[in-house]
Amino acid sequence: MILSDNLSEALKTLKLSSADSTSDSVEGCLDCLLKALAHNNVDTSGKIQEMGVLAMIPTLLSAQNSCTPKVAKLIAEVAKNEFMRSPCVEAGLIPPLVQLLNCKDQEILLQTGRALGNICYDSHEGRSAVDAAGGAQIVAEHIKSLAEAFWTVNCLLNVMKGLLLHKCFKDSLQAQLISMGVIPTLVRLLGVHSQNTALTEMCLIAFGNLAELESSKEQFASTNIAEELVRLFRKQVEHEKKEMIFEVLAPLAENDVIKLQLVDAGLVECLLEVVAQTVDSDREEDVAQLKTASDLMVLLLLGDESMQKLFEGGKGSVFQRVLSWVPSNNHQLQLAGALAIANFARNDGNCIHMVDTGIVQKLLELLDRHVEEGNVTVQHAALSALRNLAIPVVNKSKMLLAGVSDVVLKFLKSEMPPVQFKLLGTLRMLIDTQGIN
Template sequence: MEEETNNVEKLIEDLKEASISKNEKTENNISHITEILDSLVKISQTSTTQESTDFIRDKIFLQLLNHNSEVIAAKTAKTIAEIAKTEFGRKKCTNEEFVKNLIELLKSHDLELLTQTSRALGNICYENVKGKTIIRENEGLKNILKVLKRGIDLEEKEGAEYLRNVATGFLLNYLVDQSRLEKEVIKEEVVPAICSILELDGIKTREAAMQALLTLGVLNDSGIQFLDDRLSIILVEILASDTSSEFSEMCLEVLHGQADDENAKLLLAKAGVCELLLKLLEKHGPRCTDEETRSVLKVACNLIVLILTGDDSMNLLYKGPVYKTLTEWLESNDEDLQVTAVLAMGNFARADTHCEHMVDQGVHLKLLKLLSKNNKNKCGDIRFQHDLLSALRNLVIPTKNKSTVLAGGLIDVLIPMLDIPTFPVVFKLLGTLRIVIGGQQETAILLGKNSDLIKKAVEWSGTEDHPGVQGEANRLLAWLIINSRHNEVVDSVIKHGGVKRLVKMLNSKYALMQNEALLSLNILTAICLSDSEKPLIDSEIGPTLRRFLRESATTLEPPIVYNSLSLTLKLTKSEILRDHLKKSELHSSWKELLISRESELENAKEKLKILSSALDSLD
């Protein structure tokens, strides 16, 4: 240790003497100084002590950075770069005077000096908040980009590629963990510079291009939206070159990070990203057998689906080969490609015209075939079940499609799924059943007579663990009654405790659900008034209606108010229910409502008289 210290001290003294020599500019003296600097670097690299880099704090290094010889300045910058490779050395190099002098050297035209200075500063700001702060306070980003553009302008000249590499690395280290630099990044045109790097070095998979892609990843993580036509085309070209799986993965991650934006989705769709990925996946898919390559495949699949979540991009891709290929993937032996196809069908089916065309082509039959193999609690893949149900749910929205999909065996495939306890799957299952019975009386009666379905719907409509499931279960009960208008369906709902759920549904914060509850209760009381008396009273229909009139009906559309009036009048036909309504002081609530909305509600006074007469409460 002592011997090492003595060696360092002697080298520093030699360095000082050489720097003040009358022959400081001679070739021999420059060579002597560089040899000393190399020796100091070697000691720092081989030593195991933190003190081995203390020498860098000596003022001689500041003097050498400002040496008249650019060779000496470059060699000094290189020494600093080497010392700053370690955490301890980095801390000792982090002082304002040092960094300012280095940044000043970035204005040089000497290629080697620019290269070594960029290395030094890049290493200093690596995982070093203080170093980044000093660089930022001295117009760091602007100076980095000047060096980067110099490397770009030199194209393939000797040393240019390495300069681009270290300058891009410097940029990367500087931007990491500096999300607040978004405005500066955009103002200084960082992304156009990165595009130029990728155009020069991307397809050749050079180190600078890798640093550039990593930098875009940092911008992604900062939430900066930077994708444009130029960058889209460049990234597609790199992907299409298919020369490096590592580069392909990085390109995919950049694109995936940008594709949450609607405009970006359309850009990527127009750039042919999905068409390219489909070809690459079909080419490399069979060879993606290990975890690493399979992970890249999944990123590509996810990107295709993400692009399809945009309305404009989805409509564009539906018209071309992407849709055709994805429908073929529904029968793929590769599970990930098949899942991608199912998710894609769900997205394509967001437009009614697409839905009708897809059913005409028999897409629903392929989906039903897949679901029939995955519709049991024990054997089904939860995610796959969810995705398949999402696609089928969308396909049965158009009226034209309902009977066709039903004829394809939809109900037989769905009913076994009642035993699945997973709420996200249950949510899609209930929604699919509800939508498909719209205007399909025969199917509504069939399902309404299924006691297992009614029991489950009543059970799920009471859950507090998943509001979506609760809402869909309530709506399904209401839709079964509305669309069947059948006494056996109504009997089953009453028998299994569904009345309580429908009454509670009147308190929903959604007008649509409130109206569905009113319509179903109107039909229920018209068909089975006597059987519904006790469950209605137990469900506190009077206080619930009163709350509905005071809290909701004041702002609801007139047709919904009329439905609630119709229900009230039906309830008064039962003596027991009429007494219950009287005790609930429902008449006064109706009176307040009808008077307050007299100008909006047709024949409000006449309706109030009818209601008063029905309640036998003329006051």
């Protein structure tokens, strides 16, 4: 009750004293409001809105005095509530907050970044307001300034913690940052400040957000991002840190140029090491990391150049390691191994070499194991691999002699609807009489 009475009194006093933003009464009111928000954020935020306090905040922010960090913190706390984000935008809080990004004061930057980040979280209206106020331009300039040693690392971190950690920059804001050349600057920062854990994490979060846009791939490809990420990955021992890097690698590896860069940088060896370390573990985090690493390996093989580089005429160590996944007892590795073969089999020369070296038998044994186990994803992957291997005319008769048609027919008789279409496609490719005498 006392806290509620104090809150009501503070709200009234703030309305009366807001014209003089330097007064002690204003600072006292802000302290009271922050204390009330810490005690009950939802109810206090509702009362702040009811009393019309938000409309006074632009004036308080524009003054830029000793109270400014507390005003920005007040907004950050209020904007944790989804129902308060639109009122914050409507009250005109975004423009003065964006202008505070030009400030050098550490605490102001931290609280301003938090305030903007919270207002923009899951809010298209908030992000549009930041866009209109030129927020992307200011942040881009700050990032470049740090790269040129005009800003301290801590200053930039305070901005990035709010804006990038909360994924404030989405849609057009991300596109603006890309067009302003932020990506090469961030990559350079990652290399220079790789020992700064906080800045490294912020860069990774920024990369993860920016890499979602297709327009970013070309800019990433023009940097040494592959080398920096692989170097950073090799240093990590914590699962969470590796996951952060994986979240950046996955969208980047969708680009064929970056695929090849990642292969050249040694990512494949890192992935194989992760698989070796986690394959026998039942820990949930290890199982997840095994899946991520093997899935990423398959993704790298979707690029023609990266695939051929790893195939190495069928004699490459990476190719041989991936083949060893097929007879594994781990379903995830069986799946990844079969998908990898399907990717290697996108080249006729590769197909002929693989059939001649007995890969068909490995796939048939894998399928035979899954007649009863019935893992549909593994079945689909193995059948896709067999279908691709059957494309070269010279392979068809060899695969028929190896008994592929018998296994396919066995599956058809087992009445498993999910794989019927895939089975028929494989059988059709296999018995296509073109070239079979």
